[in-house]
Amino acid sequence: MQIPYELALGWRYTRAGRATRRNGFISFISGVSMLGIALGVAALIIVLSVMNGFQKEVRDRMLSVVAHIEIFTPQGDALPDPSRTLQEARRHPEVLGAAPFIAVQALLARGDTMKGAIVRGIDPQREPEVADLDSALKQEVLQRLVPGQFGIVLGADLARSLGVRTGDPVTLIAPSGQVTPAGVVPRLKQMTVVGTFDSGHYEYDSTLAMLHIEDAQRIFRLEGPTGIRLRIRDLHQAREVAQQLAGSLSGDLLISDWTRQNKSWFAAVQLEKRMMFIILTLIVAVAAFNLVSTLVMTVTDKRADIAILRTLGASPASIMGIFVVQGAMVGVIGTLAGLVLGLAIACNIDVIVPAIEQAFHASFLPKDIYLISRMPSDPQQGDILPITLISLLLAFVATLYPSWRASRVNPAEALRYE
Structure with a gap:
């Protein structure tokens, strides 16, 4: 040619x-x-x-510690009927797992050091259904969260800033105080650090603390979980699934997907x-x-x-x-x-x-x-x-x-x- x-x-x-x-x-x-x-x-x-x-x-x-979708009440109070909400959410074909949780802002203190933290009450048995914990939090660490023993799991950077390790005590200061004749006294609870996690995301490793959901209910005086976390098949469909759930769930509930967190x-x-x-x-x-x-x-x-x-x-x-x-x-x-x-x-x-x-x-x-x-x-x-x-x-x-x-x-x- x-x-x-x-x-x-x-x-x-x-x-x-x-x-x-x-x-x-x-x-x-x-x-x-x-x-x-x-x-x-x-x-x-x-x-x-x-x-x-x-x-x-x-x-x-981020998704190793954050769920794809979260369901909660507008005021941040306990869900009126968490069992029904769980069942309705699980009916959606895209939902793979669901777990209740409590989310409250509080203070953690160790000696003279005090740090603000996002305290999350979780169910250790259901938590692996909604979060990828392989790289952040091992299953055996979750099993150390036993109701009534008031154990707490801290982010690695949060534990480092407080100067605590596994087995050390920390003081949890609840946001709502206790009314006494002498005035409003903050409610304190001695907790034991049972483990730490390192997700690789500094924002969560430096602010997040986890404890058993039953202990969280007692400390913060709640009647039940404040929300439900969901895991779906395709994380890129989170916004569409959230919109569908908003039309199918009963009650006055708010639904947020992972794309809205850190949206900016x-x-x-x-x-x-x-x-x-x-x-x-x-x-x-x-x-x-x-x-x-x-x-x-x-x-x-x-x-x-x-x-x-x-x-x-x-x-x-x-x-x-x-x-x-x-x-x-x-x-x-x-x-x-x-x-x-x-x-x-x-x-x-x-x-x-x-x-x-x-x-x-x-x-x-x-x-x-x-x-x-x-x-x-x-x-x-x-x-x-x-x-x-x-x-x-x-x-x-x-x-x-x-x-x-x-x-x-x-x-x-x-x-x-x-």
């Missing part, structure tokens, strides 16, 4: 350029354009992959991801439009060759095709090189970043600021495919004007001084 001469000449012009100093300079500029496209594409893939991984990592760690954070990540895509796409655009200057210089240098081809019968469209092929080759090679480089770094960033941190004795992700302490990465086809297509499109568009100028070269004018 014979290769069209437009393709052959375009490829020859792309890789040639070492015979003279001028041609060598043009080849250098072409290589710089190719390198710029490759680095821009690689940067886009790496940055978006890291942002995807960051969002996924935080979401997964997830929205900020999505906005930042879109802005980074736009900014880094401009870098690719600048590199792609460097092809304009490269091809303009190539056309000027090859005026004699163009004139000879025209006198031999080449049409303006064929001349234009030669330089479109040359520019497209630079765009394709640069895009593919950037694609390979970006995926190679994105897929191995969990090895590359720790090596850099160790070499420079630095920490790029302080745990108390960025919620997680390691650099995650999640390359997604939905990001990589648009990046590749946009890069190729920009490179192709950049070839049109220089190629059109080449097709307009007058053979007589070009050969006059040859």
